[in-house]
Amino acid sequence: MILARSPLRIPFGGGGTDLPSYFKKNNGYVVSAAIDKYIYISLGESFNQRFILNYSKLEKVKKIESIKHPLFRETLKFFKIKKELHLSSHADIPSGSGLGSSGCFAVTLAKVLSEYRGLRLNKKDLAEIACKIEINKLNEPVGKQDQYVASYGGFNEYFFYKDGSTEVKKLKIKKNFLEKLQKNLFLYFTGYTRNSYKILKVQDKKTKSLNRNMIRNLDQIKEYGYQIRNSLIDSNINDIAMIMREHWELKKKRSSNISNSKINYYYDMALANGALSGKLIGAGGGGFLLLLCKDQSSLGVLEKKGLKRVKIKFDFEGTKIL
Numbered sequence: 001m002i003l004a005r006s007p008l009r010i011p012f013g014g015g016g017t018d019l020p021s022y023f024k025k026n027n028g029y030v031v032s033a034a035i036d037k038y039i040y041i042s043l044g045e046s047f048n049q050r051f052i053l054n055y056s057k058l059e060k061v062k063k064i065e066s067i068k069h070p071l072f073r074e075t076l077k078f079f080k081i082k083k084e085l086h087l088s089s090h091a092d093i094p095s096g097s098g099l100g101s102s103g104c105f106a107v108t109l110a111k112v113l114s115e116y117r118g119l120r121l122n123k124k125d126l127a128e129i130a131c132k133i134e135i136n137k138l139n140e141p142v143g144k145q146d147q148y149v150a151s152y153g154g155f156n157e158y159f160f161y162k163d164g165s166t167e168v169k170k171l172k173i174k175k176n177f178l179e180k181l182q183k184n185l186f187l188y189f190t191g192y193t194r195n196s197y198k199i200l201k202v203q204d205k206k207t208k209s210l211n212r213n214m215i216r217n218l219d220q221i222k223e224y225g226y227q228i229r230n231s232l233i234d235s236n237i238n239d240i241a242m243i244m245r246e247h248w249e250l251k252k253k254r255s256s257n258i259s260n261s262k263i264n265y266y267y268d269m270a271l272a273n274g275a276l277s278g279k280l281i282g283a284g285g286g287g288f289l290l291l292l293c294k295d296q297s298s299l300g301v302l303e304k305k306g307l308k309r310v311k312i313k314f315d316f317e318g319t320k321i322l
Contacts, residue, residue, distance in 0.1 A: 002043045003322045004112040007034035007315035008092070008099035009149035010187070010281055010290055012232070012240075013247060014225025016254070018143030018160050020135060021207040022218050028160035029225045030145045031171070031232070034153040034315040037092040039101060040322075041108045043116055046084040051076075054088035056095075071106055074133050079113040087112075093310070097189065098280065098287030103146025106130035111319045123318055127151040127166070153318030157229055177235040182314055184237070186275070186291040186299055188307040190263060217254055221247065241276035241292050248279035263289070266302060273301045 009032050017028035046052050053059040053072050064081065067073035072087065087109075095101045107130045114121045121129070130147040134140050144166060148158055152168055155178070159167040173181075206214040224247045231239035248267075252259050263280060270278055270291050278291035288310070291299065303309060 002112050002115050003040060004042075004108050004115065004319065005038040005040045005322055006104045006108040006111065006150040006319040007153055007317070008037045008039070008101060008104050009034050009146060010099065010185075010312070011145065012225075013228035013243065014158075014222050015145065016143070016251070017218050017222045017225070018145040018158065019141065019207065020143075020164075021141075022215075023160035024162050024164070025207075026215070026219065026222075027162055028143070028158075029222050030143075030158045030160070031156075031225050031229050032145055032149045032158065033155040034149050034318065035099075035312045036315045037099065037310070037312065038315075039092075039104045039108050039150075040090045041105075041112045042088045043112045044086045046086045049084055051084050052086040054086075070138050071102075071109060071133065074137050075106065075109045075113060078129065078133060078137075079110075079117055079119075081113065081116075085116075093288075096287065100146030100149060102140075102142065103130060103134065104150040106134055107147050107150040107319050111321065115321055123151040124166075124168075126319060151319050153315045155232075155314055155316075157225075171229065171232055173232050174235055177232075177237075178314070181232075181237070181240075182312070184293045185312065186293060187281075187310045187312050188266070188270075188289045188291065188299070188302055189310060190266065190280075190287060190289055191306060191308075214254065217250060220250055224250070237292070237294060238276070241294075244279055244292060245277035248277070251279065266305070266307065269301060269305070270299055273299055275299060 011030060011032040014030035017023060018030050022028055050060045050062060053069060059067060061067055064073060064076045091101060093099055107126055110126050110129045127148045131144050134142055144160055145158060155171050155173060157169050157171055224243050228240055228243045266289060267278060275291040275293050278289055281288045281290050
């Protein structure tokens with residue numbers, strides 16, 4: 001058996017500019033951190049002449065072409081798998097929660113299959129394979145951030161260039177500030193998930209049609225990414241909080257589906273009880289609320305309202321074979 005895992009992520013700035021519809025025109029930029037919540041995929045050879053796939057569903061098929069799960073099907077095709085395999089996935093966090101699970105799944109699957117094939121692929125190779133399958137083959141309206149963070153791990157800045165290339169740079173954040181930031185970030189599950197593709201399709205369509213409001217919005221979101229990078233390097237938690245708050249307010253203007261009255265209620269409650277700022281992670285519509293506090297404040301009021309806190313640490317390993 002081969003077992004691989006890859007980390008999920010929390011973006012700090014620039015999210016949305018990693019979609020090809022934007023960065024192929026204006027270059028994209030994202031600051032993002034991998035966290036210690038993972039997707040695992042195990043692989044073993046099957047002896048009953050069936051491909052067996054365990055995820056939220058169970059599939060048993062004779063041919064790869066008959067597989068319903070698109071990422072399983074297309075990744076198995078990409079790696080030219082001939083022998084029947086038994087593949088099982090497990091996630092620490094439910095899908096559709098805004099932490100980049102789709103891209104993380106794609107990277108983990110590429111990692112375990114490349115190990116099975118005996119291929120020596122580096123982190124960039126794995127991220128690009130996952131992007132190629134999700135974006136080019138399946139035509140999903142997603143960006144490249146999730147795949148790269150899952151592959152590289154760490155706390156990095158990502159540059160997405162017009163020619164399709166990507167550059168990854170480690171952020172030079174002071175160790176003591178990184179530890180403080182980790183302690184003062186609170187992640188709360190809103191209680192429901194959503195399909196991010198529906199929200200991202202709107203952004204993708206408007207960007208491709210050169211909608212001025214969408215382009216201006218993403219240009220400013222990218223600028224917030226640069227600003228938050230500088231604040232992280234300067235260890236300035238107040239500036240980070242201010243930029244996060246402005247980032248969230250601007251992001252909500254992209255679509256009426258990004259937030260709702262319940263999410264706004266939880267967010268305002270958090271600000272009234274010790275949080276400096278926060279935002280909904282991912283495309284929006286549900287999932288996780290990320291909150292930043294100046295100290296280890298108690299936001300127990302949110303838990304009394306039924307929100308579950310998930311404690312996190314940063315991951316610096318990226319995708320790996322266990």
